[in-house]
Amino acid sequence: MQIRISWPAGHLTATLDDTPTTQALTQALPFASTARTWGEEVYFDTGVSVPRETTARQVVDPGTVAFWTDGDALALPYGPTPISRGDECRLASPCNVLGRLDGTPGLLATVRDGDPVRVEVVDG
Template sequence: MDGGQTPLRIRISWPAGHLTASLDDTPTSQALANALPLVSTVRMWGKEVHFDTGVSVSRETGAQGCRADTVAFWIDGDALALPYGPTPISQGDECRLASPCNVLGRLEGDPGLLATVRDGEPVCVELLET
């Protein structure tokens, strides 16, 4: 980040594993950080993990679709969305979310680890100390 700022980092944990992510300094990232830690229930949609955050935000400028390592905020569902492959509306191997999302940052490590997440499992999101 510019100016030597340390990016927000979060840990996303589920029964079979965890990933960390670096978040950009955006209004949505700040709103999410203020709500952490949180525990929610996973919902799967193709190869996308999403879950309710209890955070409600507006669409930011540049809201868009995603690639496989994106940490996105699905505005229509007040949910964090973590795509790692095709969804039911994808064309080919693309990651296509149901609607434009606020992009918060990127997963660190292999987004393929999300394949171990199961629908209905608990998920925990916490802010990491920097």
């Protein structure tokens, strides 16, 4: 499944795996939210609440689409966060991994704290 994440300065698509969290998120689409930034990570509230999956991870690759169960938010890391060690992408706590961004994760650097964000299914 593909989703599109849009903000005033651009957009990215992401390919999501079939997981319980992805299924819950899909039912909430489309939705609008407000972007927050934390180091080189963008996150935003989804209005979806799901439990942490057994495969949840705290350190992920840049461009991973993660679901932060502690904040009911999508977390999109593209580089180090304030708690990273070196260049790793370390999330605030273990997150459910949903898939990967298509294209260049560094485009997320154009997202500003407080930007409106829209998430929707890509038709196709």
